[in-house]
């Protein structure tokens with residue numbers, strides 16, 4: 001059984017906790033630096049990246065989290081979590097963890113009303129179609145040569161991996177499909 005931290009400062013962290021537990025692993029709500037010592041991987045949930053970014057500072061956890069990720073802690077950022085990981089954010093000076101060689105565009109599809117769901121096969125992740133929920137989602141507008149493209153939707157980059165870091169524009173935790181959570185657990189188990 002693995003211990004998966006879910007950053008629990010703001011946003012849809014409960015849903016990730018449920019998915020991790022559904023797969024038989026221990027899920028821990030992360031709010032304190034010392035908790036980072038005792039986990040095998042961490043998920044950064046969807047929410048509001050500006051709020052989570054500020055709370056990372058307020059809770060004094062940002063620098064320790066950056067160090068852990070740079071030392072190889074497997075991390076998965078979903079939606080706002082992807083924004084937190086990015087080196088650059090289109091049309092915005094503020095950046096947060098700056099650990100992943102991607103440039104993201106926030107609210108890339110428009111407002112809440114432009115949210116949508118698609119079901120597609122993600123090569124290398126699953127043979128069956130996976131439901132992908134996009135809610136005021138970002139997408140990647142540029143990425144480094146060291147970043148592996150996992151999936152595009154309508155030509156836009158929505159899932160990538162860079163060594164121990166996984167980023168998706170969409171929210172698997174808001175579906176009943178555990179495929180991406182299994183993929184991340186395999187990363188944690190170093191099977192991928």
Ligand SMILES: NC(=O)CC[C@H](N)C(=O)O
Pocket residue numbers: 045046047048049050078079080081083106107135136137138
């Ligand atoms: N569902 C989400 O996580 C939305 C992300 C949010 N629009 C942001 O820019 O931070």
